Each structure stands twice: as structure tokens, then as C-alpha cells.
Amino acid sequence: MSSIIKLEIQKKSFDKKGFSILHDFELEVQPGEKLSIIGESGVGKTSLLNIIGLLDTRYQGSYQLFDSPVQELSRNKLAEWRNQKIGFVLQESALIDSLTIEDNIKLPLMYANIEKDASAQEHFKRIVNKIGIESILKKKPLECSGGQRSRAVFARAVIMNPQIILSDEPTASLDPENKERIIDLLFEMNEEFNTTVITVTHDLDVANRHERIIKLKRSE
Template identity: 35%
Template sequence: MKDNLIKLDDVSKYYLAGKQKVQILKHVSLEIDKEDFAVIMGHSGSGKSTLINILGFLDQKYEGTYDFAGKSYQKQSDNVISELRNRNIGFIFQNFKLMHNLTVKENVEIPLIYSNRDSDQNLEKDLNQLLDSLGILDKKDSYPSELSGGQQQRVAIARALINHPSIIIADEPTGALDSQNTQEVMELFETLNKTNKVTIIMVTHDDTFANFGNRLFKVNDGVLHES
């Protein structure tokens, strides 16, 4: 029996362009279960980034319903939403979004500022194990400028995983990487999904990644279809 984690029902999103109301998402419905690896594909401007902003609780202004683990949070306060997002969602971006004046260790610890783990006595051990599993423990005290692109993305992945989130949302995670680092990062995602049982939602415009997940969605002009 599948364990449903995300359910969107008839979700639409509009923006105002001057006085004109533009529809970005058109009656989107989807379900994602725990341990799914969902790939969402679409060209630039298709609506895929808007969709993941909603899935990641970065955008609460939409029509329709969004249930997370069987509960709607659409009318909850900003504080509740922020706590929910920090506890359950790990974000990975194309350009890494690392703080260049912070070390690897300090970058990975950023999400802990908003959690209750800062007093956890096992935190240092967990952090070291995480960095070791990603092959960057020896870079713990290095700065992002001293790392390769692949290593920087691994730091971003560690930062996304440090709070043990329910879901990883990866937005074009290999867009800034060469082919070798791209392959390594994608293999890492597969391991996180299959071995660590992490639910992954990956957004990409690159159809070479269509077969990496067990679910494939395509967005075109705001309309979502599962392939």
C-alpha cells in the first residue's frame, strides 16, 4: 500500500502583468508518495518552477488544494509554514546558493539555525557522517571558492539533508555541472532515494534524465501530465 505524501487537486496560479491576469498553472493535480523519485520536466516558462515553489511551501497564493501528509496548510500562519518547510523540505539549486564567506561545515549547518538540533549532542557526529557519505569530509573547513562545481553541489546536498527532510526538491541540480559531475550527482540521488528512502522531486528541462525516477511528469504551458 502506497503512503501518500503530496496531493495537489485542481491547483491554478495567476500573476498580474500590469492589468492583465496571466495563468501560469492550469488546474494541476498530482500525487506523490513517500520514496518516490519524481522527475518534472518542462521548458523555460512552462510553469515548472512555479509548481515546485508551491510544493516547497514557498508560495501559498494559489487556487485549489494542497495536502501534505494528509493535511492542508494553506491557511496556516507564516511561522507554521516556515517550520513545516524547514522540517520537511530540503532544497537543492542549480547555482548551489552557498555562502562564500562560510566554510563547508558552516554552510551545511545553516538550516539548523531554524531547528531544535543546535543542542543535539550527536549533531557533530551526524554532520561528519553525512559529509563522509558524500565524499567531502576532508573539505569540511574549506570555503566554496576552494571546491570544484561537483564538490559545491555535494555541499548543497548535505545542507539539504542535515535536518533529515521528508522530501528533497532539486531545481535543475546539474545545470552548472560538467558531464562527469552530472553523472556522479545523479547516481547520488539514486542512492539517496533507493537506499536512504528519501523522496525526491527533481525539476529539469533535460530529457536525458527522464528515466532516473520512477515517476515522470511533464509541464507544458501550465498543464501537467504524467508520462
């Protein structure tokens, strides 16, 4: 089976002083794998997700995604893959305050010009019902609680039924009931669509429910 992700990072540098992380890091992921990433703050967990998700290309190394060398992809192709093939549940994934929760969730569908497709509408209904946000769809983000906004960000991440879902602390602001809803939906998508799930978390209960755990350590 061909790997969906094959990543080799010599290092990721941040400033002229030479601060760097992810020294000699290698990662290979198979399609449909459930992988969690743990480690103390500052070791590069979120940076790693940004690299995997094509948000950050400023690192030394090589990356093959979907059997294609990332360094050879055009800017348009990178944007297309970020919208259609990769779902992001990242801490900085802000909702647009001027749009309703429903329109925020449907943004990827609009970018792909499929928001009116029957299958897309059905998938939208399934997601919002599963994670319990039907009552806030017509509200604006600032009218919602932090937990409600977190669930809306999650819904937007999975609305395109992506091949890879990248989650950065997806349950951090949720109560136990809604935490279970999010994890259940993640793993249902993995089971039904062979979606690859990569989750950064400090919650060892969440981490242990994945098939494989990678612990990042601080560089010497």
C-alpha cells in the same frame, strides 16, 4: 497508502496583465516515490517546486501535505516543515558568503538545535564523503568553483534527512562523475529512508532514472 502530496492548482498568476501557468494542474505523490518533472522553459517547473516546497502560496487551488491542508498551517509551522521535512536543491539557494562551506551545510542543524547530536554529525560526515567535498569544508563559497558550490547546496538540502527532497536541475553544473555522486546519494536516501524525491531536469538521462516522469506543457 495515504498520499504525501495532494495538490490541485487552478492557475498560478504573476502580474496584472493576466500571465499565468499551471492551469488545472493536479499532482498526487506517494511516500517514497521518485518523480521527475520535465518541460520547456517557462512552463512552470520551478514555480511548481516552490509551491510544493511551501515557498509560494500565491496560487489558486488547494494543497494537502503530510495529510494537512497547507492553507490552515501557521507561518511557524510552514517554516518548521521547510527546515525539517523538506530539503531544497533550488537554483536560487544561495550560500552565505561569510560562512564556511561546513557552516553553510550545517545551518539547518543549527536552526533545529541538533548540530551537536552524534547522529547528525555522522550523517554530515556521510554526506560530505559521499559527494566528495571534504577538502572545501573550511573554505568560503567565493573560494570554491561553481560545481563545488552546487554540491554544498545539495549537502545542505539533505542534511536534515528530510521526508521530501525537491531538486531543481541538481546536476546542471556538474561533470559526469559528480553528477553520478549526486544521483546515487538521492536514490540511496530514497532506498534507505523512503525519501520522496522530486527532480526538475532538462537531462533526459536523469529524468528516466526516476519511477515517473511528468511533462509540463505550456498553457493554451
